[in-house]
Amino acid sequence: MADLVYQRIITSLKKAIDAGEFTDMRLPDERSLAQSYSVSRSSIKRALGLMADQGIIFKKRGSGTFVNPLYLKQDSYFNYSGKNLGITDSFKSNGQKPGIKVMSFDVIHPDKDLQGNLFLKPTEFVYAFKRLRLLDDIPFMIETGYIPIKLAPELSEQIASDSIFNYVESELGKEVNKTYLTISAAPSDQEGKDLLHLAENEPVGLMEGIFFLDDGTPFEFSTMKLHYKYFKYDSFVDLASK
Amino acid sequence: MADLVYQRIITSLKKAIDAGEFTDMRLPDERSLAQSYSVSRSSIKRALGLMADQGIIFKKRGSGTFVNPLYLKQDSYFNYSGKNLGITDSFKSNGQKPGIKVMSFDVIHPDKDLQGNLFLKPTEFVYAFKRLRLLDDIPFMIETGYIPIKLAPELSEQIASDSIFNYVESELGKEVNKTYLTISAAPSDQEGKDLLHLAENEPVGLMEGIFFLDDGTPFEFSTMKLHYKYFKYDSFVDLASK
DNA sequence: CAGTGGTCTAGACCACCAC
DNA sequence: TGGTGGTCTAGACCACTGC
Numbered sequence: 458m459a460d461l462v463y464q465r466i467i468t469s470l471k472k473a474i475d476a477g478e479f480t481d482m483r484l485p486d487e488r489s490l491a492q493s494y495s496v497s498r499s500s501i502k503r504a505l506g507l508m509a510d511q512g513i514i515f516k517k518r519g520s521g522t523f524v525n526p527l528y529l530k531q532d533s534y535f536n537y538s539g540k541n542l543g544i545t546d547s548f549k550s551n552g553q554k555p556g557i558k559v560m561s562f563d564v565i566h567p568d569k570d571l572q573g574n575l576f577l578k579p580t581e582f583v584y585a586f587k588r589l590r591l592l593d594d595i596p597f598m599i600e601t602g603y604i605p606i607k608l609a610p611e612l613s614e615q616i617a618s619d620s621i622f623n624y625v626e627s628e629l630g631k632e633v634n635k636t637y638l639t640i641s642a643a644p645s646d647q648e649g650k651d652l653l654h655l656a657e658n659e660p661v662g663l664m665e666g667i668f669f670l671d672d673g674t675p676f677e678f679s680t681m682k683l684h685y686k687y688f689k690y691d692s693f694v695d696l697a698s699k
Numbered sequence: 700m701a702d703l704v705y706q707r708i709i710t711s712l713k714k715a716i717d718a719g720e721f722t723d724m725r726l727p728d729e730r731s732l733a734q735s736y737s738v739s740r741s742s743i744k745r746a747l748g749l750m751a752d753q754g755i756i757f758k759k760r761g762s763g764t765f766v767n768p769l770y771l772k773q774d775s776y777f778n779y780s781g782k783n784l785g786i787t788d789s790f791k792s793n794g795q796k797p798g799i800k801v802m803s804f805d806v807i808h809p810d811k812d813l814q815g816n817l818f819l820k821p822t823e824f825v826y827a828f829k830r831l832r833l834l835d836d837i838p839f840m841i842e843t844g845y846i847p848i849k850l851a852p853e854l855s856e857q858i859a860s861d862s863i864f865n866y867v868e869s870e871l872g873k874e875v876n877k878t879y880l881t882i883s884a885a886p887s888d889q890e891g892k893d894l895l896h897l898a899e900n901e902p903v904g905l906m907e908g909i910f911f912l913d914d915g916t917p918f919e920f921s922t923m924k925l926h927y928k929y930f931k932y933d934s935f936v937d938l939a940s941k
Numbered sequence: 942c943a944g945t946g947g948t949c950t951a952g953a954c955c956a957c958c959a960c
Numbered sequence: 961t962g963g964t965g966g967t968c969t970a971g972a973c974c975a976c977t978g979c
Binding site (some may be wrong): 512515517523525526527573574576634635636637638639640641642643644645657658659660661662666667669672673674675685688689690691692693694 | 769
């Protein structure tokens, strides 16, 4: 991690910002930074660009680069910005006991859609499983997942009853670190009413998407149906890139 | 816009992807693209990098660059993908006629929450307005917004009946280009049933958040209540950056 | 081993801002 | 006008994939 030039610079600049070294909220210009770090200006630009994406700083052409006052305030905004991927992990913090009940666990051939989503040939197999997620023994989410067997040959119902992503990380040495999610909402269907104890007028939140490994391989296609009271998604959006 | 090399390439590649020119979902390698567009590989990398950030493609080191299958599946509904900030703007493309009906427009003192969200002192005033958004004359969203008067002193009901962000950009020379959104869902309340024509069991999608100016100033706090059929949010999350 | 994307450099030129 | 960030180039070398 720290062996990358731009990562090293980000770490260093963040530390300097937190230490309040830029009293006027203004960072040195890119050319000076390049010189003092003994790197090219391109590397500085890369580091600053990433920090701007994260909302830590903002740049003004012709004027300079400045610390985002909101970042210093350390308000709630920067604590959770779309950065919680693993469902299991995101609940560890607030004292609630997460649980998983595996409803089904099979090996099937992917249909056309799934072949496309996971880049599979029709002849390849996938694990197909449905899990009920609990929080303090209360069900809040129905999750349907598909994972190519070639990517996790040893996957089992046993493993699925715990965190699959943690298993992938610790046992396979790979990391799930990207996801493309489509988020929507709908009236609850029968399954939702039964498993999530929803009333007639209560909706579900829907999240559907692909999870990618760090090397870009599509790892899982997942559909998540959430009790609306547990459905909350935070997102920090930077339009400057478009 | 089109005078930037990497923008031109993004536009061109998007068109090619939409036209289904990459039948195996695989793009040419970066060096070939550089040659066929007669640009440097760096520019190709920049274009592809931005497209990857937007979830259009993903890259696999050592293997190549591929189209995100979920990107192809986006339907023609309202897509508030992380990349469409202005609500007004996000409809220009798909042939639907956006409309705005201002329900109320006042100046008030911010309550405690709002003071925190917009960085205000209790003595400062904000514009408070409620707008009904239409699509081809059909209401789909109720928007409640708060903007400090000091940031847009000349704001009026007249302006609110059009795009506020466009006004800010053209008249005030500032740009709204970042937002922090919290997304959730809920059963429809009376207002939703009345204004959005929702049935008893049909829910609303909720988006609540702060919009920022390019210099980091919080500009607007907004709560958006959407008809669930128009509520769809695409999000590409990269965990690696933290 | 050949091919792919990732990182980094050194430097040119442009566009914008403030004085 | 001088200083700032933005764009773009040309090329070197590295790390990973897949045959």
